[in-house]
Amino acid sequence: MAGFKHLVIVKFKEDVVVEDILKGMQKLVSEIGCERIFFWGQDIEGEEMLRQGFTHAFLMTFEDKQGYTAFVGHPCHVEFSATFSTAIDKIVLLDFPSVVAKAAT
């Protein structure tokens, strides 16, 4: 769980087929392959007030910042990002080295 994290939370536009975006993201991961861990999720539980309209979170873990930099600069990512950005209503990105407070038990 250590490593460099790339966290994206978004609200998609209403007419977007989210399933297509997720397929594109899965394809991207298989094409680039420099991330170690990648998962996403859709909030179907939280309180609307606390979600503030955001619905999906995506988190990638890289070995280190170099891995992240290689991913971001990869032509497939650049191409995907252009498509992705047209599908979102709002977004927050956070990139950070993680501090592990508790590892898996």
Added chain:
Amino acid sequence: MAGFKHLVIVKFKEDVVVEDILKGMQKLVSEIGCERIFFWGQDIEGEEMLRQGFTHAFLMTFEDKQGYTAFVGHPCHVEFSATFSTAIDKIVLLDFPSVVAKAAT
């Protein structure tokens, strides 16, 4: 990396000693103990425009939704949340079962 996720992103108020909050959070984790994985990070890399003022991310992984529910309802969490909420300028919470697109290699 599977499991139920509790994701919190925040911007702390300017006069807050973040180190104290992090210590309190570490204590909380050791007291409750029902989360499997917990890490946090401070974005010192991203573009301000994409961060939208948010600075810290916290992510907890629970075995399942029951684990998360037990955590949220624990008296120590209720007490900590009251303190935490006074320290934040803005916050987004997302709670979701995770979909693993790529496991650790």
